Amino acid sequence: MARVETIPELYNTTLWKFKAEGNANITLSYVGENARFSATVLRLRKDNQLDTIIDPQYFTYSYANFIMKPLIGDKYVGESILLEVQPEFLKALSKSVLKIRSNKRTQKDIDHNQKYAILTPDHTVFPSNISPTLSVELKPKWAFLPSSPFIENFVKFQSCRFCMHKYLKRGPTDDVTRYCPLDLFSLEDKRIRKAIEALIDCPGSNLKLFIQGLQIEIGKENWLTSLCEFFEIGYPELDDKKQHYVIDMLIVLLIQVIMKEQYLFRRLKILQKTLDELDIEGINKLLITLRPKLSEPLLEEWKLIVDEYMKRTTANNSNNENVLEFMSTMENKQIHQRIYEYLMSATLKDCSIIFSFRKSDIRDFAEQKSHSSQIFQNKERLQQISLSETQSPISDSLNKYPYDNYLDKPYVYKVNVIDLDPKPLAKLPYYQELDAKIVENYLKCGATNNKCSE
Template sequence: MVWDMHVETVPELCNPTLWRYKGEGNANVILALRSPHGRFGGVVLRLRKGGVLMHGEQQTPEMPSFLISYTRDVLVPLFGNQYTGETKLLQVTPEFLQSLAEAIEPFRPAKRRHAGIDIHQEFALLMPDYTVFTSSAGVTLAVELKPKWGFLPTSSFIKPENSVKRLTCRTCMHQHLRRMQGDQTEEIIDYCPLDLFSCDESRLRKSLPQLIKLAGNKFKLFIQGEKIDIGQDGWHTRLNEFFQITDDPVNDSHQSNTLYQALIDLLIKAIANERGLFDRLRYLQKTLDSLDIEGIYMLDLIQQGQLLEPKLEEWKKTVELYLQRTQETSHMPAGPLALKDMTLDEQRQLLYEFLLSTTLKDCSVMFSFRKPDDNSDSTLSGSLFNSDDVKRLEVGNFLDHVEYRAKLLDLDPKPVTKLPYYFNLDTEIVKCYQKRELPRECCE
């Protein structure tokens, strides 16, 4: 059953030779069109992996339509339409999916091959490809950032022995644990998301190079839809396709540094210009996580094992009650005794709010840049998706000004079944960090 939702039936798109591998995460594979294809230029296809659970239950054909409804009814009330983007359903066949799975297998990283495309899904998601502008003949530069936690928790449910959580941000503590586990190089990466969320130029100039060093899923750079890694062979040549800085054949390293600084300057301008988005993201992360995982784990719902995955109507109600409460500046319970007096519905509200916060702590912000072009048109005639929603940004230096858009990605709901994992990870992070002689003091 698809809930009152239009489904695109486009036989010409069910041709596996049209698609190329673009990337994947734990639950989904992303494919892009090899070349513009009529009104479907600038779209990506998101396919669910087989054997992967999503929002806590066995995946069904309804899942893609659930995610579209979740965006419309849960996320748009929190952020508005500007940042959440569009998604459409595409009907697919097992034969098409099997051919795709075989075609992309050589391009997939080894660590992801434990799960492949679910060939039994009836619907895939068509989404705009935010790494390109479909309405411009020029080069698109796109940067995907995963800023992580933007606040220091103040919950009264944090135990005294864990008070370091109020001093050092979660990301800084987690990076320390990863180093201890050997997940990072010996080099200490000094990225603090509180610096990025500040939108202050000096703090951004400090944090962005550190975020670039983290790379992985924390920082991705695209030129005309193709991912490039800073430091790889020819990276500066690809980046120069956008900036078009005069070549310096005598000093190649000087040009690389110039391009790197031009990229940093551009991102500083864009992030500062989107202060409203980052302020909103930080505010929602913090106020939706009013208890901290330590308080959430005290709820009778969890202690009694009454963990039910929210349906769409419950998600909608959660957001409605949250917005009502925050607009009325009502306060959360002050301590454990107050939790005992709460009804199960009130506890469920706090639990679902926490899951929303967890999604926002792990979302990405995608910036797409292009140079102004007299031939640009914000809406292509007959295109599948609406306008590019571009804004003008004064830059200076090598670029007078650019046009850009900002979008939020990776906004799928988190499952209730991961709560024990969140609690255990929090405990492990804090215990490991407490072994440091001097904790870092992060500043909001």
């Protein structure tokens, strides 16, 4: 059941400060004094021409909580509340945050007609303000190489979607990022390091850093001093060596946490891949040749789609030969199933993961109460991690610096997956066109020697 609340004391614009935004949503932090709401954010939907269902925010909430959360794992998706809101409040909010928003995002305003906003824990802070917090938000994107027999151009079997897309996305003078999601999802120390280094060099929208819940621009003035403060490294003379050291600390921390949370990365990869067995090219064939009558499934229908997917994948009935054979005999229900599965995969290809760290404190494990905002019932899961924890070569890179007394410090962290919004059916033609454009442009760029490996 959705948790819907009306909380009059929250309908005051001075209590909300712009935090961050993406293409479809804006997030505001609670800055009021009521401890009940401390460390919470309000997530507001922007205007979206593709919204066809009534109450998109209600559906978004339900889809994330009742469809995506059980698929990924309950512990990775935080609690949330649907907060009833009025157009006047939304209009006032959109006015109050306008100045701080970046120009590239302001073409889309907050949708003033939404009946609900989503109130959820701020995953970039810890409610108990014991020591400084560092948060890292990763948007890892597509984790696999496709193998659908419907793919026409061989290049898609060799270069991953992200690595082809980056050639289309770069500006005329931009370098192409070296980030490849398959490195991150490889779960090998060296390749994770390569992925993180590439993200730090060229973060785009795939890597964000927050200190005390405030985003710091990677590479911009003071970003390293903020990191030094977090890692407690004196920075009066932040020479090259110290800069490398502090960046290495960040990288090692991330490698450790990704290795600890392997399950999540494996799960995202397997879900993305098995929900997208046909590739958009196979989906497009279904749409063109069979012209199925489609409508946005209701929540209960989505649950049946998930059940059907689980049945198929647990029966291990998903190899390519079967897919081809199966396509020729597909019934209407199965066609629909594959199309809706593709949309689920699209959600998982676009979600983000937030890791938040702070130094471990004796109170962490004593004061269980303080691990979540008071308005949410479940306590957040805190894990312990230490930079020197592993024998692997990753910590050797830190040992070569003369500051190695910092290595033993234990940290606690929490991990949360955000942005599990449904993708509308109306996006399918766009996906097909974008796919064709990405491949065409990639071939034109002559970059096809860059092969990705899973």
